[in-house]
Amino acid sequence: MRAVRFGLRWKLSGAIAAVSALVALLLSLIVHNAARVTMISNSRDVQDERLRSAERIYELGERLALGAELDDPALPKELREAVRTGERATFVSENGDDAPDVWAATQLPDGSVLSLHARFTDRYSVLADLDRTLVVGAGTVVVGSTALGVLVGGQLSRRLRKAATAAGRVAAGHADVRVRDAIGGRAPDEADELARAVDAMADALQARLDAERRVTADIAHELRTPVTGLVTAAGLLPDGRPAELVRDRAQVLRTLVEDILEVARLDGAAERAELQDIALGEFVARRVRALTPEARVDVGGDAIVTTDPRRLERVLGNLLANAERHGAGPVEVTVEGRRLRVRDHGPGFPADLLAEGPSRFRTGSTDRAGRGHGLGLTIAAGQARVLGARLTFRNAEPGAVATLHLPATAPVSPVPPGAG
Numbered sequence: 001m002r003a004v005r006f007g008l009r010w011k012l013s014g015a016i017a018a019v020s021a022l023v024a025l026l027l028s029l030i031v032h033n034a035a036r037v038t039m040i041s042n043s044r045d046v047q048d049e050r051l052r053s054a055e056r057i058y059e060l061g062e063r064l065a066l067g068a069e070l071d072d073p074a075l076p077k078e079l080r081e082a083v084r085t086g087e088r089a090t091f092v093s094e095n096g097d098d099a100p101d102v103w104a105a106t107q108l109p110d111g112s113v114l115s116l117h118a119r120f121t122d123r124y125s126v127l128a129d130l131d132r133t134l135v136v137g138a139g140t141v142v143v144g145s146t147a148l149g150v151l152v153g154g155q156l157s158r159r160l161r162k163a164a165t166a167a168g169r170v171a172a173g174h175a176d177v178r179v180r181d182a183i184g185g186r187a188p189d190e191a192d193e194l195a196r197a198v199d200a201m202a203d204a205l206q207a208r209l210d211a212e213r214r215v216t217a218d219i220a221h222e223l224r225t226p227v228t229g230l231v232t233a234a235g236l237l238p239d240g241r242p243a244e245l246v247r248d249r250a251q252v253l254r255t256l257v258e259d260i261l262e263v264a265r266l267d268g269a270a271e272r273a274e275l276q277d278i279a280l281g282e283f284v285a286r287r288v289r290a291l292t293p294e295a296r297v298d299v300g301g302d303a304i305v306t307t308d309p310r311r312l313e314r315v316l317g318n319l320l321a322n323a324e325r326h327g328a329g330p331v332e333v334t335v336e337g338r339r340l341r342v343r344d345h346g347p348g349f350p351a352d353l354l355a356e357g358p359s360r361f362r363t364g365s366t367d368r369a370g371r372g373h374g375l376g377l378t379i380a381a382g383q384a385r386v387l388g389a390r391l392t393f394r395n396a397e398p399g400a401v402a403t404l405h406l407p408a409t410a411p412v413s414p415v416p417p418g419a420g
Contacts, residue, residue, distance in 0.1 A: 012153035020145035024138035028131075040100065042355070043118075044090040044203050047104040051088060051116050053234055058114060073117050076370050081116070083107045159183045159191040163198070170202045178202075183379035228254065260375070278407070280305050281335045287313050288333050292320045295331040303337045305406050306360055311383045315391070318380040319402045325376075326401055335410060338406040348395035357381065357393075377402075 054062065054068040079091035086107040105115035166182035177204075207304035237243035281302035288297050316333075319342040323331045327344025334341045358377035377393075380402075384391040390405040 010150075010153070012156075013149035014092060016149035017142055017146040020142045021138070021214060024141050027133040028138055031134060031270060040092055040102075043102045044092065045106075047102045047116055047118060048088060048090055048120075051104040051106060051114070054116060055108075055114055056097070058108070067118070068113050069115050070118070072078075072113070072117070074117070075115050077114065079103050079105050080113065083113055114415045156191060160194075163191055163195050166195075168196050170198070170362050200261065217240045235372050249257065256375075273311060273388075275306050276309055277304055278309055278312075279303075280338065280340065283309065283312070284314060284316065284335050284340060286335060287316055288320065291317050292324060292331060295320060295323075295333055298332065300334060305411055306409075307387050307389075307406060311387055315380045315383045315387075315389075315404060316342070318376040318383075322380075322402070324402070338408065340404040340406070342403075343396060343399050343401045345399040347400075349393050349400045353377070354393055354395065 018287070024194075038194045051068070054064070057063060057065040058068065069075075076091050076093055077087055082091070083105045084107065088104065088109050091103040091105075093101045093103070100117055101117060103115060103117050105113055108115055138264050150163050153213050161178050162183045166177050166179040169177045170179070179198045180192065181189055183195055235247065237246060270344040279302055281299035285297050285299060288295050320331065320333075321346035323342055326348030330345060332341075333344045381391050384404060388407040388409075392403050392405070395405075
């Protein structure tokens with residue numbers, strides 16, 4: 001079962017709602033208790049005044065008035081003991097209802113106790129109305145604060161999600177993306193600080209990558225002339241096994257230098273495709289026969305595509321060379337519409353290539369290594385980006401499968417390295 005994720009918006013809203021509910025509950029209890037204490041105090045005062053009046057009336061005519069009682073047997077023990085000193089006293093007893101029993105008593109000169117008992121139900125009905133008002137007010141505060149939390153948390157959450165999306169695009173190779181521009185606005189909050197930090201990191205990383213590319217390209221350019229001279233000199237050697245080895249190694253070195261220069265150009269995202277309309281199936285069949293005659297070609301559905309034939313041939317040639325060098329026969333080439341697939345029956349691509357894509361000077365596991373410099377698939381992926389195509393890699397049982405997905409529309413601009 002998929003775990004439920006609670007984002008920042010809901011966590012912040014839940015925290016605000018919980019705090020608001022707690023504060024509203026505490027305030028409601030304080031107001032309720034304060035109102036009840038005030039009402040009880042007022043009830044005591046009223047009952048005491050009524051007792052004074054009843055006492056005066058009784059002393060004048062020995063007549064009980066205002067509901068007074070003499071030596072009431074229901075008189076609370078605490079109150080009876082309190083009035084033995086000759087002072088008036090009041091007493092409040094809780095009976096489980098909202099309105100408590102309020103007593104007032106005093107001892108007469110003859111030793112009897114005059115008392116009054118009332119509940120003041122009408123007064124305490126106001127307390128029930130106050131409680132209802134407090135409940136409605138507390139609920140309104142909780143709902144309002146929760147809505148405010150959703151609004152504030154949602155805005156911050158949206159900014160963070162935009163920042164994460166932009167950071168992901170930067171990680172994918174879109175060097176022109178800036179996180180601060182993506183999140184919108186310049187609010188002085190943590191999201192803006194995070195965006196500035198990510199942009200600064202991206203700028204520093206891009207500057208370092210550009211410097212490394214320039215150094216690589218400069219080295220390759222410096223090596224090009226002496227390597228060309230070395231190849232020419234090797235061709236002048238007399239025939240023999242030593243000369244053959246020298247010519248072979250010189251040619252390998254020359255190919256490596258040319259590949260490094262090509263990678264440097266592709267990394268610079270300055271390459272432009274020279275577009276033509278071609279029948280993909282027919283084009284692939286001809287090129288495969290010329291490059292790898294023993295490979296099998298299956299054209300399941302031909303399509304007219306607008307692409308650069310030279311770059312497409314470069315991609316196809318590198319995929320075939322990789323299949324021959326690191327895989328095992330038979331090599332199968334399949335064309336289905338705009339999709340071109342090259343498969344071998346070897347040990348498959350290494351796990352790091354499947355996870356991270358081609359990387360220069362990394363040839364993978366030992367069972368697919370030993371020859372080459374890891375530039376073939378790197379160049380194929382770079383040329384695919386110039387074509388606006390998508391090159392994917394996966395393993396089959398057995399073998400490795402590289403699939404080139406050509407776009408339905410012609411590319412209008414180069415795609416930065418690392419873009420999906």
